[in-house]
Amino acid sequence: MIHASRPSTLQTIGEFGLIRALEQHCHHLRSDVLQGIGDDAAILRTTPNEALIVSTDLAIEGIHFDLSFESFQDVGYRTAVANISDMAAMGATPKFLLVGLAVPPSTAVxxxxxxxxxxxxxxxxxxxxxxxxxxSSSQSGLFLCMTILGQVKTNHALKRSGAKVGDHVYVTGTLGDSKAGLQILQRRATQKNPNAPQPYESFLIKRHLRPTPRPAMGQQLAKSRWAHGAIDISDGLSGDIQHLCKASGVGVELWASQLPISRQCATYAKAYGHSSIELALEGGEDYELLFTVSPRHQQTMAKLSRTFKTPLTCIGEIRPRSFGLKLKSEGGISRSIAKHSYDHFSKKPIR
Amino acid sequence: MIHASRPSTLQTIGEFGLIRALEQHCHHLRSDVLQGIGDDAAILRTTPNEALIVSTDLAIEGIHFDLSFESFQDVGYRTAVANISDMAAMGATPKFLLVGLAVPPSTAVxxxxxxxxxxxxxxxxxxxxxxxxxxSSSQSGLFLCMTILGQVKTNHALKRSGAKVGDHVYVTGTLGDSKAGLQILQRRATQKNPNAPQPYESFLIKRHLRPTPRPAMGQQLAKSRWAHGAIDISDGLSGDIQHLCKASGVGVELWASQLPISRQCATYAKAYGHSSIELALEGGEDYELLFTVSPRHQQTMAKLSRTFKTPLTCIGEIRPRSFGLKLKSEGGISRSIAKHSYDHFSKKPIR
Known part of the structure; x- marks a missing residue:
């Protein structure tokens, strides 16, 4: 008996299914490819000592940004930061940028x-x-593709795959601000004459439109070789910790009570009945660094935070793979960290 | 008196106007940028001896390709070749590729x-x-952005800017085949039941869908330092010779009688009342190499052609800038080479 089946589309297999399907075609690797697809960036040996780090990111109108509530300048800024953040996650010094740009011909210069x-x-x-x-011209909306190149000493490059059982999990800055800022912008865009934003709202909007990447911190972590595994928070903590754990073959326990949440994000969550923990877990585009270090570096991390004037918070501990990925609530109850990474093919735009 | 003027759009300033406007924003250059925007690729000094060559190219459905008469595999092939050809034009060895890919969710895996x-x-x-x-998903059509990286000895990189007065102008292969092949494909797409293509048509279609880049020739020209100026034929001979002359600050005389035109292209031109000279001048996407060498290398070029089993034809001579850019017809009459490069913002798609 023959079953006629509908051909699978991207809607049915999703973004990560697509990436898996296409990865099979990327197995012809030169010996100077130290890391191909599967991390924040590729690691290429172009000289004996220095590795070239390179990454490409798309930013598409209606998918990644919405010009009804952010300016062209905001879009440019955020796109560049997303790329710089990929370099930070690898511990590389960002150096060169290339931009593919397709725009409708009616766009103002x-x-x-x-x-x-x-x-x-x-x-x-x-x-x-x-x-x-x-x-080039585009028949519908602005389309950006940015490629960034950086360098790092060959054996110093940070990877997602180095986390070790017993490591402490650290994160820079605060989490969830960017998503809260986006929600405020989206809400204001639907209002006819919105009031002037309150100070906490302005703070969160700025955190969304003008995020801060952490290249200097990433470079220091690479140079010192303190960090075992590292990734930047672009998809959201819950998604990105899963990428890191999967690449490292480990589990993790995150502590809800320790998640760094800004005063402004907490105020916003309270005002609108949201959970600030959920914002911190699901909020993408924070562009903070997430990394793991041996617990013996606790003092060093405190010093590093002071040196770089950047908050560093220990939010959990790496466990064996069999432990799974869990979030321990303030009441001591653990729950699995669900996968909520954004899938471009199965959800509706925007975001 | 104040004149209220309409804000300029891309339609009014065109693609090259846009590039000029945006170049002003690219003047902050690190000392390791040996060549920024303005050639087929950037030249970056990442090591003392080897330069990194990097280039980004867009390929957009409805602008650069038409899936009604070419397959996804054809599009993939041609996009990769366009990038490899940029490396050939710089004399670099192509090594690494990155792909930004936006597709409608309904696309079949x-x-x-x-x-x-x-x-x-x-x-x-x-x-x-x-x-x-x-x-990512795309709300309209397939969108590709490919970045290619290669390497070449730092002082060996070929540039558009090195052509010298008195140089002979050479081109690899034959010109105009790709455009003829495209025209045949476009014509067949409008016919209900087109006849099987004739052999000369199949040849030209293949030259469009499966062009041959010339990286080995480019590398040899760079290594030997024979070539003074070089570019690949992607926009069309008339446009690309202008890019080369402008970058080198020179003029040129091209000889219509010497333009290398395949037997098949000549047959096609005759059958449809086209001028094969015009096809050779205006046809883009040939991905042949155009370069200039001192006339004393005439014998060397003949030998090079045999070694690489690649036709090499001398099609003209570099003249002082004051001479302008001229095409000498078979009858001995000269005319200016008009600018016919494709402008994405002022013409209608496709091409």
Whole structure:
């Protein structure tokens, strides 16, 4: 008996299914590819001592950003930061940027100059040069593809795969602010004459539109070789801790009471009946660093936090794979960390 | 008196106007950027001796390709070749590829696997590894952004800017085949039951769908330091010779009688009342190499052609800038080479 089956589409297999399907086609690897697909960036040996770190990120109107409530400059800024954050996650010094840009022909030149102003702001701060790109017209909306290149000493590159059982799990900054800021922007976009945002709202909006990547911290963690496993928070803590644990072959216990939540995010969550823990877990685009270190480095981490004037919080501990991935609530009850990473093919835009 | 003017859009300033406007934002250059925007690829000094060559290219459905008459595998193949050809134009060895890929959620997984099969074919032939990428959904059509990385000895990289007065202008292979093949495909797509293509048509279709890049020739030209200026034919000879002359600050005389035109292209031109000279001048996507060498290397070029089993034709001579850019017809009459490069913002898709 023959079953006629419908051909599978991206809707049925989802984004991660697609990535798995396509990875099979990427197995022809040169010997100078130290790490191919599967981390925040590829690691390439172009010289005996220095590795080249390279990563590509898409930013598409209606999927990754919404010009009804953010400016071209905001979009440029956030796209550059997303790429710089990938370099931070590898411990690399970001150096060069290339931009593929497709735009509807009716777009104002001023808007595109604003977009480039957005790119330029973090590029200047982190000494990154825009060295190339390509432009084309688009039949629907703005389409960006950014490639970033950086360097790090070959054996120093941070990877998702190095976490060890017993490691403490650290995160920089605070979590959930960006998602809260996005929700505020989305809500205000539907209101006719929204009131001026309250100070806590302005803070969260800024955290969404002007996130802070952590390249200096990443570089220090790589140079010192303190960090065993590292990733940046782009999908959200719950998704990104899963990527790290899967790559390292380990489990984790995260402690809800320790998740770093800003005063402003807590105020927002209370005002709108949200859970700030959920915001911290599910909020993507925080662009904070998540990494694991041996517990003997506890004092060092405190010192590192002071040196870089960046909050560093221990939010859990790496466990054996058999333990699974759990979140221990403030009341001491553990629950599995569910996978909530954003899937571009199975959810509706935006985000 | 104040004139209220409409804000300029991409339609009014065109693609090259946009590039000029955006280049102003790319002037913050690190000292290790040896060549930024303005050539086929950027030249970056990542080690004392070897330069990293990197380039990004867009390929967008409805602009760069049409799935009504080419397969996903064809699109993958051609996109990879366009990138490899950029490396050839710099004399670099192509090594690593990254792909940003946005697709409508209803796309069949099989189609995307075919796309990757298309990427893989030239990658295997030239020993290039796919090392990274990003995927997303698209609200309209397939969107590809490919980044390629290669290496070349620092002072050996070929540039558009090195052509010298008196140089001979050479081109590999034959010109115009790809455009003729595209026209045949477009014509057949509008016919209800087209006849089987004639052999000359099949040849030209294949030249469009499966172009041959020239990385080995480019590498040899770089290593030997014979070539003074180089570019690949992606926009079309008339447009690309202008890019080369502008970057080198020179003029040129091209000889219509010497343009290398395949027998099949000549047959096609005759059958449809086209000018094969015009096809050779205006046809983009040939991915042949155009370069200039001192006339004393005439014998060397003949030998090079035999060694690489690749036709090499001298099609003109570099002149002072004041001479301009001219095409000398078979009857001895000269005319200016008009600019016919494709502008994505001022013409209608497709191409």
């Amino acid at each position: 001023k808007s595109l100059k604003d977009l480039y102003r957005g790119f330029k702001e973090p590029c200047r701060r982190y000494n990154i040069s825009m060295v190339g790109g390509d432009t | 099989k189609s995307l696997k075919d796309l990757y099969r298309g990427f893989k074919e030239p990658c295997r032939r030239y020993n290039i590894s796919m090392v990274g990428g990003d995927t």
